[in-house]
Amino acid sequence: MADPKITKMEVIEFEYFVENMEGSGRIQLPGYAPGTKIRNTARMVVIHTDAGVTGEYVGGSATEHSAIGLFANAVIGESAFARERIYNDAKQATRQHARMGMSQVDMALWDLAGKLLDQPIYRLLGEHRKSFPAYASTYIGDNYPGGLNSPEAYADFAEECYDMGYKAFKIHPWQEAPIEQHVRLVEVVGERVGDKMDLMLDPFCAILTFGDALKIGRACEAYNYYWWEDVFKDGGESAFAHRKLRELIRVPLLQLEHVRGLEKHVDFIVADGTDFVRIDHDYDGGITGVMKIAHASEGFGLDVEPHGPGPSRRQTMAAMRNSNYYELGLVHPKLQPSYPPVYLDGYSDMLDAIDENGHIHVTDLPGMGVTHDWDFINKHTVGKTVYD
Amino acid sequence: MADPKITKMEVIEFEYFVENMEGSGRIQLPGYAPGTKIRNTARMVVIHTDAGVTGEYVGGSATEHSAIGLFANAVIGESAFARERIYNDAKQATRQHARMGMSQVDMALWDLAGKLLDQPIYRLLGEHRKSFPAYASTYIGDNYPGGLNSPEAYADFAEECYDMGYKAFKIHPWQEAPIEQHVRLVEVVGERVGDKMDLMLDPFCAILTFGDALKIGRACEAYNYYWWEDVFKDGGESAFAHRKLRELIRVPLLQLEHVRGLEKHVDFIVADGTDFVRIDHDYDGGITGVMKIAHASEGFGLDVEPHGPGPSRRQTMAAMRNSNYYELGLVHPKLQPSYPPVYLDGYSDMLDAIDENGHIHVTDLPGMGVTHDWDFINKHTVGKTVYD
Numbered sequence: 221m222a223d224p225k226i227t228k229m230e231v232i233e234f235e236y237f238v239e240n241m242e243g244s245g246r247i248q249l250p251g252y253a254p255g256t257k258i259r260n261t262a263r264m265v266v267i268h269t270d271a272g273v274t275g276e277y278v279g280g281s282a283t284e285h286s287a288i289g290l291f292a293n294a295v296i297g298e299s300a301f302a303r304e305r306i307y308n309d310a311k312q313a314t315r316q317h318a319r320m321g322m323s324q325v326d327m328a329l330w331d332l333a334g335k336l337l338d339q340p341i342y343r344l345l346g347e348h349r350k351s352f353p354a355y356a357s358t359y360i361g362d363n364y365p366g367g368l369n370s371p372e373a374y375a376d377f378a379e380e381c382y383d384m385g386y387k388a389f390k391i392h393p394w395q396e397a398p399i400e401q402h403v404r405l406v407e408v409v410g411e412r413v414g415d416k417m418d419l420m421l422d423p424f425c426a427i428l429t430f431g432d433a434l435k436i437g438r439a440c441e442a443y444n445y446y447w448w449e450d451v452f453k454d455g456g457e458s459a460f461a462h463r464k465l466r467e468l469i470r471v472p473l474l475q476l477e478h479v480r481g482l483e484k485h486v487d488f489i490v491a492d493g494t495d496f497v498r499i500d501h502d503y504d505g506g507i508t509g510v511m512k513i514a515h516a517s518e519g520f521g522l523d524v525e526p527h528g529p530g531p532s533r534r535q536t537m538a539a540m541r542n543s544n545y546y547e548l549g550l551v552h553p554k555l556q557p558s559y560p561p562v563y564l565d566g567y568s569d570m571l572d573a574i575d576e577n578g579h580i581h582v583t584d585l586p587g588m589g590v591t592h593d594w595d596f597i598n599k600h601t602v603g604k605t606v607y608d
Numbered sequence: 609m610a611d612p613k614i615t616k617m618e619v620i621e622f623e624y625f626v627e628n629m630e631g632s633g634r635i636q637l638p639g640y641a642p643g644t645k646i647r648n649t650a651r652m653v654v655i656h657t658d659a660g661v662t663g664e665y666v667g668g669s670a671t672e673h674s675a676i677g678l679f680a681n682a683v684i685g686e687s688a689f690a691r692e693r694i695y696n697d698a699k700q701a702t703r704q705h706a707r708m709g710m711s712q713v714d715m716a717l718w719d720l721a722g723k724l725l726d727q728p729i730y731r732l733l734g735e736h737r738k739s740f741p742a743y744a745s746t747y748i749g750d751n752y753p754g755g756l757n758s759p760e761a762y763a764d765f766a767e768e769c770y771d772m773g774y775k776a777f778k779i780h781p782w783q784e785a786p787i788e789q790h791v792r793l794v795e796v797v798g799e800r801v802g803d804k805m806d807l808m809l810d811p812f813c814a815i816l817t818f819g820d821a822l823k824i825g826r827a828c829e830a831y832n833y834y835w836w837e838d839v840f841k842d843g844g845e846s847a848f849a850h851r852k853l854r855e856l857i858r859v860p861l862l863q864l865e866h867v868r869g870l871e872k873h874v875d876f877i878v879a880d881g882t883d884f885v886r887i888d889h890d891y892d893g894g895i896t897g898v899m900k901i902a903h904a905s906e907g908f909g910l911d912v913e914p915h916g917p918g919p920s921r922r923q924t925m926a927a928m929r930n931s932n933y934y935e936l937g938l939v940h941p942k943l944q945p946s947y948p949p950v951y952l953d954g955y956s957d958m959l960d961a962i963d964e965n966g967h968i969h970v971t972d973l974p975g976m977g978v979t980h981d982w983d984f985i986n987k988h989t990v991g992k993t994v995y996d
Contacts, residue, residue: 318706
């Protein structure tokens with residue numbers, strides 16, 4: 221095969237609406253609110269080649285996509301397989317922009333490679349398995365009847381998930397609640413399902429102080445939580461502070477969602493700042509970036525745990541030994557995950573997407589393993605940028 | 609004074625053109641190219657209050673500004689003085705977006721505070737000095753006659769700067785050149801002016817490997833360079849690699865331009881990854897963020913060196929002991945700095961902005977110390993976003 225050349229790259233922005241959800245509090249985090257509706261936008265990267273095959277990826281924030289123009293020149297005209305060269309160029313081009321945008325382009329390139337070779341990505345990476353367990357990962361807490369409005373409501377929902385087949389459950393608590401309520405939430409859920417589910421806690425950095433973080437940590441310790449994560453307002457970024465948390469609380473920490481890219485992941489590990497290694501395909505340099513982190517972590521003897529669900533997470537978990545759980549979310553007694561409705565052929569990250577063992581399966585379609593609903597995307601397009 | 613309330617925030621995008629400059633190479637870094645013209649865009653944040661006073665800040669990339677909507681709700685309706693509360697909210701709201709946008713809003717808030725109190729920012733921070741030395745910081749190398757097209761051309765330009773009063777000179781070399789040419793550049797400039805100027809080298813992460821970085825480092829060592837910076841393609845992010853460079857090469861390293869925010873700066877220092885501490889007001893959380901880093905660095909006994917020129921850099925250097933040089937740039941035998949032409953009242957960051965001692969002075973106008981040219985901005989506005 222001669223090198224297929226990249227001829228054009230497009231970023232398509234489209235909108236979709238989610239019912240019974242709105243932003244609340246000072247920073248407007250989205251959560252359950254009956255009778256409301258929220259407008260979301262999503263973005264797709266499409267890479268065209270002179271071979272007539274295109275690579276596609278749906279994902280990434282507006283902030284990510286705003287930086288793609290910085291390195292588009294290094295993509296256009298390149299070989300469709302030149303991922304490593306493009307990764308290095310994009311890394312330098314976005315060095316003052318936190319490596320924004322390179323992840324989404326990398327994943328469209330992986331989809332492209334799979335389609336050119338008519339193989340799913342996990343086969344190109346090297347298959348380890350075709351399924352893996354998922355945890356049910358909740359929306360943030362709310363104050364509505366029938367919602368996640370009390371520790372007991374979380375515990376009820378955890379049992380519901382257990383009955384569906386989930387063996388693990390992650391709590392995103394409230395954005396604004398007294399520390400005593402946070403502690404009680406950890407205790408009540410731990411008491412109810414702690415003996416039969418792996419429990420995780422992720423306060424998404426809502427806790428104001430290190431001191432309050434310790435109070436929550438002691439509750440996690442008492443109920444033997446599987447991990448706790450991004451607890452307090454340092455933003456999940458201080459390796460120094462998290463080493464101290466690890467010394468004081470014997471619950472495994474999962475950090476690094478908010479620390480972007482391979483080199484800083486390794487520095488954080490070396491600084492003893494985490495036990496589990498968070499990877500995010502949309503923040504860490506795409507599949508190229510997360511596989512580098514997975515391999516570096518394997519060298520440290522550590523596990524990597526992907527942030528959020530999606531086709532890219534499935535393809536890579538299928539090619540990794542050192543990873544435990546697929547994050548199925550966000551979920552809630554009254555809300556389904558709010559990803560854009562663009563996947564055909566039965567692909568689902570809804571609450572009931574697991575099999576009877578609580579597992580998620582990778583598909584055998586080529587590339588990212590999904591077919592996009594172009595009718596929906598075309599009908600809801602609100603913006604387009606073309607690089608050629 | 610009752611709390612003045614923030615009523616509205618605007619982001620205004622405007623364009624301006626720079627002659628004899630264009631992007632070149634795979635990632636299109638801008639440099640000298642006679643007869644060409646490049647279109648730049650810039651952005652201003654304007655914060656309105658019910659006191660009738662507004663805070664303004666010009667700066668930040670499109671990527672930064674794309675994230676402001678994530679925390680705008682925590683700004684609108686707040687006290688104009690609530691910088692610390694807004695800093696913490698914005699940090700959490702942008703935790704998955706590398707803290708983008710919070711710097712620009714913070715600096716408009718500082719301008720606002722200064723104007724409300726009719727004082728320049730450095731007085732609110734606490735004055736240390738009213739002037740400080742600058743280094744002439746070059747554009748990247750080019751291949752045009754009269755440009756920075758050879759080691760000798762850099763050396764000639766360094767002498768020209770010395771004759772103007774500059775006591776320090778920083779080389780941005782070529783994006784694509786053989787390693788031997790990089791080494792010769794360090795040697796030729798060192799030979800010519802090394803005995804009378806402090807010399808710095810910043811290859812903006814263009815060098816492909818650690819091995820090539822060492823070759824350049826040995827040349828810097830031989831000519832006693834003041835610092836070297838962001839040498840190779842790790843992107844300036846690996847504390848581990850830079851500790852190794854520090855062990856192998858006894859030239860002070862300046863790192864952290866590409867590592868954003870207080871906590872990760874401190875982690876990098878603790879990991880022995882740098883000697884001088886780079887701060888950037890547009891990446892590190894604004895004046896609030898860089899002052900936190902300056903104080904943390906002071907606690908480590910280290911100096912902080914601001915990235916790039918501008919009013920915010922002047923206000924903060926005036927309030928710091930532990931900082932050596934103002935970065936005047938980028939400069940070139942045929943090109944002036946390319947910041948947007950929006951400052952009235954004689955404010956200048958052009959090559960001749962220094963006094964006879966090579967110093968830059970802070971002004972005594974209130975807030976950021978500059979008056980913006982609204983005629984120019986209004987005439988060149990290409991986009992506007994309003995948060996209210």
